[in-house]
Amino acid sequence: MRQPDIEIYLRDASQDAVTEWLNQAVGSCSAWQAKGKTFKCRAGDIPVTWLPKAVGKWHSLLLESDATPWEDDVACARDAYQAIGVEIRCAPGGWQEEETVEDADRWISVSERGEAEILWRTD
Template structure:
């Protein structure tokens, strides 16, 4: 089932490299507009939010649409790793608050060794 939006976390990723990847994957990327700590742009008609250092060295990338080339966070994470070569983390699926805190710490790590489920305590 296609997710309503895509969110991945990129370790030590360069914002310019991410912009170039978004332009290649989605279409032309508008200039980033800074609003407080976040940056927003539009890539191929898709609203994008970039939050530098959302969790330590990890930057959050949120694609606010279900019209991306990726069905879910994992497929986007795999594509981002292939294009950028930095470790990516994403949720294993949509998380709902009623699922509890333990499930909130379940993540998928994508790196040179492939993808694997990990526990990542982000608080």
């Protein structure tokens, strides 16, 4: 089932590299607009939010639509890794309010080491 939005975390990725990837994968990006600590743009018709250093060295990228080229966060993470070449982390599936703390710490890492489920405590 297609997720309602896509969120991935990129380690040390430049905003320019992300913009170039979005241009290719989703559609032409508008200029980034600063909104406090976040940046917003549109990639094609999709609203995008970029939060630099959301978790340490990890930047958050949120595509606020179910009309992305990817079925879920993991498919997007794989594509982003192939295009940008930095480690990408994402939730293994859609997030549910009733998840346990342990489930919330389960993430998928996509990197030069391959794809693996990891524990990542983000708090």
